[in-house]
Amino acid sequence: MSSATAAPAPSALEAVGVLRRPRRRPLPPLLAVLLLGAFVLAGVFAPILAPHDPETPALARRAIAPGGQAEGLVFLLGTDALGRDILSRVIFGARVSLVVGICAVAIGATLGTFLGLLSGFYGRGVDALITRLADLQLSIPFLILAISVMAVLGAGLSKVILVLGLTSWIMYARVVRGEVLAVRTREYVLAAQALGASDTTILRRHILPNVSTSAIVIATFEIARAILSEASLSFLGLGIQPPTPSWGGMVADGREYLTTSWWISTWPGLAIAVTVLAINLLGDWLRDVLDPSNAGRGS
């Protein structure tokens, strides 16, 4: 199984999970952190970093190829059909993705963790109701649910955040529920109960700290999913409205000009792919480092 290039064969201790070490070489997470750093910086400092105005059309310099010049200015990634600098729009687009990703996940993680705690701690009716709700939501394809709700509500940043946030609670609820079941009968919880601690105190002080690791790992992957979903909705015209630059919307803008100006759609799409890849790599790494139960599984 092992060769010179493959990872060394696991020792017996590693095989049974006693002795763990990070399976991935440190390069992917380092690369992911660098890319994510650039993404967050671009989002936060967009007005300072962007070389040009991202929203005002300038028809005299429309569809300039990457690296081209006009009016004495250089456009590194070219300009779009309305003459706006694509690099600046990609930088401002990072801001939209960052805001949507963080806000939607904050809503989903809070709601899901809360429901998972209730479901696992109280069991019975509460548990059955929450499990049923999850089953119901999962039976409707996510994109179809999001598209139809957005179609009725109308597009807009806050609505995208709300729809993506409220629909992303299931993973947290399921995992947190399982973890609560595992720790609910531990001695320290029983001791706290015997000492007369209220349910709220037990949940907050003794159970929540034990489930937060899993919630953090899920949240990382969910940020990537929220960014992809927002891009899809914006591509369909149901997400962020123009002229605000969003990566999905920018890809849609370039669709008509694909044969003549390939760069309009290409750059923002690449930005989505690289960002999502970086977040997923970070998530894989976090899962390996934070969650002992996953060590040694898969590759």
Place this chain on the structure above:
Amino acid sequence: MSRLVLERAGHAIFVVLGVSLLSFLLVHLTGDPASLLLPLDATQEDRDRFRQAIGLDRPLPVQYVDFLWRAAHGDFGTSLRFQQPAMGLVIERLPATLQLAGMALGLALLIGVPAGLIAGVRRGSIFDRVAMFLALAGQCVPAFWLGLMLILLFSVTLRVLPVSGGGTFAHLVLPGLTLSFYTMALVARLLRSNMLDVMKADYVRTARAKGLSERSVVLRHALKNASIPVVTVVGLSAGYLLGGAVIVEQVFAYPGLGRLVYQSISNRDVAVVQAFVVLISLLVLAINLTVDVVYTLLDPRVRYE
């Protein structure tokens, strides 16, 4: 076995009721359905008359029961735009979308299974690394962008496949490939990791000890067991494939359900959207039930749980 079937049936009824309630509430989400269904410049009088005409002045539960009754008979109202029954319109477009989703699923298995199998058996090889990197990337690339890039490569630069439209097999290739990418990546990654687990199992060691050829060990003993979880993923992908079709059809101007729904959204033609949500959800439910049954047939352990 029969308890399992009963349980699943009860679950299905619950889901159908839930989906219908959700679809019903879609119109009421903004608070006032009249303002959603009527043009923006409608007068208050128009609104009141409209409310009475389609029964929006009745209590919500009554309206829901009425909606459910009509939905059970396939009546979701008339499309404002096409002046035809909404469900009829949706069913008319369904075959084209099913073809697209079927093509995508076929491609995902045709490429994903061998890729995952070889990567799992030849762990650490160049093939393994390249395939797994592509699979990782495949789960991060947005489908609508991938579609445009494929058009750029195959239609604009190489000029071998049509840019858009529908009707012939050639029109299915690019949209099918675009839609299949995510599922393909998922199948390849899952099968690889299952193969790694299964190859360490006792029965594989026994098969080897019996002196079976490596080929027979891998294909007859390992692959058969490693592919059981893949069946579940394929079932769960039904929802993704049918939902993703909405976007992919938009990219390729493919004349399926997605296009219809997209147009209906622009025209505020809510009846069509409702019929679509209910039909797709029922379809996904039926597919998942089928997969559950197939699963119990494939894996005897499930039957006795």
